[in-house]
Amino acid sequence: MTAMLEVAGVSKNFSGLRALQEVSFNVPQGEIVGLIGPNGAGKTTCFNLIAGVFRADQGQVTLGGQRIDGWRADQVCRAGIGRTFQLVKPFAGLSVLENVIVGALKAAPKVGAARDIAESVIEQLGLGAKRDDAASSLTLPERKRLEVARALATQPRILLLDEVMAGLRPTEMDQMVKLFRELNAKTGLTILLIEHVMRAVMALSNRIVVLHHGQVISAGTPAQVTQDPAVLECYLGEEGV
């Protein structure tokens, strides 16, 4: 199975703080990979690096065989990466539909076609009833869904989800999990997700990569990773092992 996204030997320092050290992992095409680790492990830094928000000090990021490290965020998106933000950033003054149209315009430059894509994505995410409401009037779970809808509308090859489950009720979470599973099954959408909510990670991921203090300490199937002593140690502390 060819890798959609390859992260190889990536390191990033922030004024003396080593956020990432020689991080390497692959996201095979059509798979869902979970990126987990304690707070401060470097997960969002990793995302930001892949998404072009900043550059790695060392290492390479390859998308579908093409080097994308050093590219700007918008270039990375056009190459096929869609991402959500941990702290959601809706276009507050625009309606839900307009928000998603902005995303869809990357896939379809004409507003008419973009609108069609946006409408269908909105339905998929269950925001149909709110399509004309101002984004600023949405609740947090709805905003999270809007964030996902927007990213999906760009018709990405790989979707980067940054803690989308946080703050959702169990039923909402189940809906999201179901949605991603379906997208992955039907369209083969590759997904890389950062998550703290273990239930969601276990339910979704084909493989898991564990980060701790900026290093990959474990990678494998959910079953393998949850039994890995290194992982248990970093989450529970030495005494817990």
Place this chain on the structure above:
Amino acid sequence: MMARLLADVPARALVMLGVFFAALCVIPLFANDYFITVLILILYFAFVGQAWNIMTGFAGQLSLGHALYVGLGAYAAAILYVKFGISPWIGLGASIVIAAAAGAVIGFLAFRFGVGGVYFAILTIAFAECARIGFDHWRWVGAASGLFLPVANYTQNDLWNLRGSPIMFYYVVLGMTVGAFVLCHALLRSRVGYYWLAIRESPEAAQALGIDIFRYKMYAVVLSAAMTSLSGVLFAFYYNNLFPEQVFHISRSIEFILGPIIGGIGTLFGPIVGAFVLTTLGESVEEVMRALGIDIPGIKQVFYGICLLLVVMFLPDGIWPPLRKRLGLDRKPRTPGKPK
């Protein structure tokens, strides 16, 4: 294309717009010269306000130096006419190119080096001031003594050279304002418009959706500058004289922003509403003063300042959005739960 442009405009709005436009077309037949000159002033500010709105309201870059583009446009077309006898309709090509270039330079410097917000505003002021001082010392265009166009022939209307009665200028500026309005309307519904609004609301999110922020901001700046230069051409040929001290002065730049801010930044009709409200009130104040026999220079500006202050404090979105809601023309996103 017309059908697409009018696609989701509520019927009510179309009717009101149509009536408004028709009224504007026939007014000169009934009005006296003074009234027409006031209307010309209103439409002039509405036009520049619309152009400024593209840079500030749509793309979110506050410009306080728009007088630069007016001045460049005015001088370019005026020089071509005075020194080479070239018609303003051709001369405006030069105006557009020069103003667009100035806008591009400012935009490039600002965006490449990450100058935004208030700093950008100050940068725009700095450029306008430099132009003012520069032109003040440039002898070929008359320096501080000014540049003069041969005085207009009142009785004959020479549209090609823009020499003629106020009525002729009225229709020219009306055409310009309508054109600007239609253009902005079309832009807002296009990809460019959506991208501008996205950049304004959240540049980070916009980038994550594939928007090249630099490129789209540049579009806004260059377009805004080019459009504004056309008002400069009108200015030159209507007033027939250009003094750097007046044309490039920061007071001009501030006058331009009053209309859109009071009417509503980032809205389509805001600059027009703002221009109408402000100029009418301003002229009324002057009329009242004249009737009372009080002559206080500067009172109109104080009045404008107070209007601006009140609007910024109590109607931060401008007059138009609440008015639009009141008139039932609201097509913008609703906030459910709030009374209409």
Place this chain on the structure above:
Amino acid sequence: MRPEFCWGSCVPLEVILNVAASGLLTGLVYGLMALGLSVIFGVVRVVNFAHGEMMTIAMYLAVILFSYYKLDPLLMMVPIAVVLFVFGYAIQHVLITPFINRPEHSQFILLVAIAIIMVNVLLIVFGPDAKSVQPAYAFDSFQIGTLILDATKVYAAAAAIIVAAALFGFFRFTLVGKAIRACADNYAGALVVGLDVKRLYALTFGLGAACVGAAGSMMTLLVDVTPPLGPAYTLLAFVIVITGGLGSMMGALVGGVLIGVTEALGGLLFTPSAKSMFAFGLLVLILLFRPQGIFGKRPT
């Protein structure tokens, strides 16, 4: 052969030094004015677009006090500063704090509106003609080596340094001063430890206005006052503060001196009326290559 400097025309080095020194002295007064702006922005984070207009008001006050009561502007520096302090406090408290949650450009426009009102009220009250003061020492001068310095400039500059030093001392050594610095460094933190931030903001704006008031009375010794000086000084203050570094007090003074000297030399070597162009040129360069200014900190 006396040393000369040639660019266009040739100017003797002596003249250059004299003009530069004169510019330096004037620059110190500019610096005090800009200091007020820097303090206001550094703490309250409000871009005071009415800064120059407040200075012009102070200048007119000094002129009136001199014309009617023969009171020397340097002596009147303190009362005028107090008046401006109250004025600034009121502006912050009444017009700005209630709208502190508005977007940045909204606050900016608010001050633009205030500036417009101020300038035109001054125009209405005082008319467009220039007014000036002529104290007894107006034509005195000091001689240091080959430098001949106007007494008015020397006194004004000395006063500026004293006021600036007083301000530095205030922020460094008094409790209130430290409280204000705390607000500037960490708004939420200041609230958490119980500082009355709103009052401190108003106090700060008042202090900034007081600086401007003092600078204004000094400035009347150097130039004639007309209403359009307001916007011109606002721009100058911004150029200085951006050059020196927004939020840096030392930067404001150094920037002021830099601008004062640049203007003076530019006016000498090129054309007097093109003086401000050099200030703007410097501004553009700084905005491009070192936007945090000479002493400013790069925002993280």
